[in-house]
Amino acid sequence: MNSDSDTDSNFDLVVIGGGAAGFFAAITCTELSEKPRRILILEKGSDVLQKVKISGGGRCNVTHDCHDPREFAKNYPRGQKALPGPLHRWNAGDMIDWLEQRGIELKTEADGRMFPITDSSQTIIDCFLGEARMHNIEIRCRTEVSEVTHDGSRFKIALKSDVTLASKNVLIATGGVRTPSGGNFAKSFGHSVEPAAPSLFTFKIRDPRLDGLAGISVPVGVARIPDLKLENSGPILITHWGLSGPGILKLSSKVARDLQSRNYQFRVQISWTGNQSRAEISDTFSAIRDSSGRQQIQSHSQFSIPGRLWKRLCEAAQIDASTKWGNVTKSQTAALIDQLISSEFQVDGKSMNKDEFVTCGGITVKEVDFKTMQSRLQLGLYFAGEVLDIDGVTGGFNFQSAWTTGRICGESVAVKL
Ligand SMILES: Cc1cc2nc3c(=O)[nH]c(=O)nc-3n(C[C@H](O)[C@H](O)[C@H](O)COP(=O)(O)OP(=O)(O)OC[C@H]3O[C@@H](n4cnc5c(N)ncnc54)[C@H](O)[C@@H]3O)c2cc1C
Known part of the structure; x- marks a missing residue:
């Protein structure tokens, strides 16, 4: 031409x-x-x-x-x-x-x-x-x-x-x-x-609490980056890589440049129970202890958390399969609440390019x-x-x-x- x-x-x-x-x-x-x-x-x-x-x-x-x-x-x-x-x-x-x-x-x-x-x-x-x-x-x-x-x-x-x-x-x-x-x-x-x-990428995390749980999601989670004093709520999805879902993607977008400058090395805290407070969860646990003391904790997930994830969080709180609501210690309960409202993970990178939206x-x-x-x-x-x-x-x-x-x-x- x-x-x-x-x-x-x-x-x-x-x-x-x-x-x-x-x-x-x-x-x-x-x-x-x-x-x-x-x-x-x-x-x-x-x-x-x-x-x-x-x-x-x-x-x-x-x-x-x-x-x-x-x-x-x-x-x-x-x-x-x-x-x-x-x-x-x-x-x-x-x-x-x-x-x-x-x-x-x-x-x-x-x-x-x-x-x-x-x-x-x-x-x-x-x-x-x-x-x-x-x-x-x-x-x-x-x-x-x-x-x-x-x-x-x-x-x-x-x-x-x-x-x-x-x-x-x-x-x-x-x-x-x-x-x-x-x-x-x-x-x-x-x-x-x-x-x-x-912007909009998943967080790469290697952690035994997430291993083998790819595909599991919680509908209302909160993801928090304490060093940046920022959080975002929304569905959280566990993937082969680590964590994704709208709750994570939105957070990644909000702080895209900060996370790039940190070379995608940072701590993230996850609440698997939405905005429930420590006191609210503690009250729920007291009620379960009173009504179902003989129930094994690991086998009965609470707060609509998928059973396999609940089990991992119990294990992280040193609650084994035989522990019942009636004989759980105060420190185990406190550790489980920590896991529920503030599971901390070290992020070590972001998703591969093809997943970046x-x-x-x-x-x-x-x-x-x-x-x-x-x-x-x-x-x-x-x-x-x-x-x-x-x-x-x-x-x-x-x-x-x-x-x-x-x-x-x-x-x-x-x-x-
Ligand atoms: C996997 C994936 C899923 C997504 N899903 C959604 C969704 O569901 N909803 C949503 O809101 N957003 C979504 N997005 C984001 C959305 O696709 C983009 O924001 C949107 O496409 C931007 O439109 P655009 O026209 O600006 O750019 P593009 O759609 O990227 O179009 C730009 C075009 O310019 C062409 N081009 C570039 N340079 C030249 C050149 N020198 N000469 C000639 N042509 C050139 C490119 O080949 C390309 O086709 C998604 C993105 C990806 C990657």
Whole structure:
């Protein structure tokens, strides 16, 4: 292809990155433009929307059932201040309605996560591909952008294949800055980029209390990092690696940078009984001693703790299989309460890369106008999605920020064209 040929120049908008944010921006732009626009999505991978495909275990946790922008924004350890404004313009409710108007119904799980009723991310992908086709959005896969420049009148988008495209506007929607290209494009326009750090990862722990218990979870736990004076409640899952589940992932997200600077070596305390106090548990134990003194402690789990985990916690408190409620000592009881409300573990690393869901870091938010998602340093340059220094806890928040920032970008390009 020739760099100056008509086919490869004069785009109204070139979107770099065929992920959630880039797609939604492109669709929005065509949807809201008064006349047909030339919009092109460039994707370096062999297919678009690959992360949507694998998201939520293949079910795609599209968004979260919370319609108040301020409350919603609290779920972003980075981006909390920047997002309430954009969320007033495009929030979870707007996304739900948008999908519903296109025949896609979502369902809400008990913890607020929302999925397509089909339980398949392909439903979302099919919808987006259908919209892109309907609006004549051009998509080129296996097309990697290597450089973006501006010649004073238009952007020049250099591809790895040596072709150069031209466009009035460019959206950088290249995802997390662990892959540096999006950050590098931004830097070439003078933007600063917060370095990448994993967010949402599981804690690697080797401890006899957890050995062989992979798959066991408690629905309401509390994970605490005493050195950082921070805790988070939620379901906790024991894995082959150590500890995971929303209670751990959310905590990892909140302190992603602190834990990176500690090289993922820190102590974590787990309460397996939610927010129950020492006194409340002690009262429950007294009542059991009175009513069931002959019962063996190890064989009768309390507080809905799975039996095998309860047994391990009893063993850690030096309560053997023959000990009964009637003959347990005060120090054993105290040790069991310690294990229940504050089991301490030494974390020695985080999960392998493939299990890391989200990267924190990205383009510094103060250099972006969140009313338009346009760069404050270069007119016509836009950002959306995970390439920004915004990341949410688990639960559908990361996609919602991709939809919201993508929507606002698409809308502002449509309005100005
Ligand atoms: C396993 C997994 C499960 C997840 N599940 C959920 C979930 O259920 N709910 C939720 O809210 N979030 C989830 N997330 C997070 C969510 O997927 C991301 O936050 C979201 O995809 C970000 O969208 P994006 O468009 O910004 O980036 P991406 O979806 O990462 O898209 C960026 C695209 O840009 C392309 N690209 C990069 N550089 C170039 C270049 N130079 N030239 C051309 N193309 C380029 C990439 O190939 C990629 O396709 C999950 C993430 C993972 C990894």
